[in-house]
Amino acid sequence: MTGPGLRPTAVLFACGMNSVRSPMAEALTEKLFPNQIYVRSAGVREGKTDPFVDAVMSEIGVDMSTHHPKTFEELEESGFDLVITLAPEAHHKALDMTRTDAVEVEYWPTMDPTLATGSREQILNEYRAVRDQLMMRIKKRLDWQPAASL
DSSP, X not given: OOOTTOOOSEEEEEESSSSSHHHHHHHHXXXXXXXXXXXXXXXXXXXXXXXXXXXXXXXXXXXXXXXXXXXGGGOXXXXXXXXXXXXXXXXXXXXXXXXXXXXXXXXXXXXXXXXXXXXXXXXXXXXXXXXXXXHHHHHHHTTXXXXXXX
């Protein structure tokens, strides 16, 4: 278990379709903790890649071209210390994992930006808000420390 003050070594982010929130969280964690935390993402149902995710992540220098949505069943890994769920349906699925694995599960209610309407820029702003909220929560939960400047 990870408990306060202890950083997990393997984290799984989960949402509905592994198209928006969980892949953003996975990529942000990889960016913040390169080669420090093993991180993956999955969804409850099969999803498709989302071009708005590609757009807002490229704004901060993150390439999402290698992400392919996958379900919990398609995950090849197990043994995560922490599962962070970003949607209610993913939380229920993750809680099922605790029956067979010693894994901590946390629920981070996160808006679904695919529900946004309006102009392209208004929709992108909703995606940016989710990206930025996830970045802030990941930094806080995983105790991110900026690299010391020389």
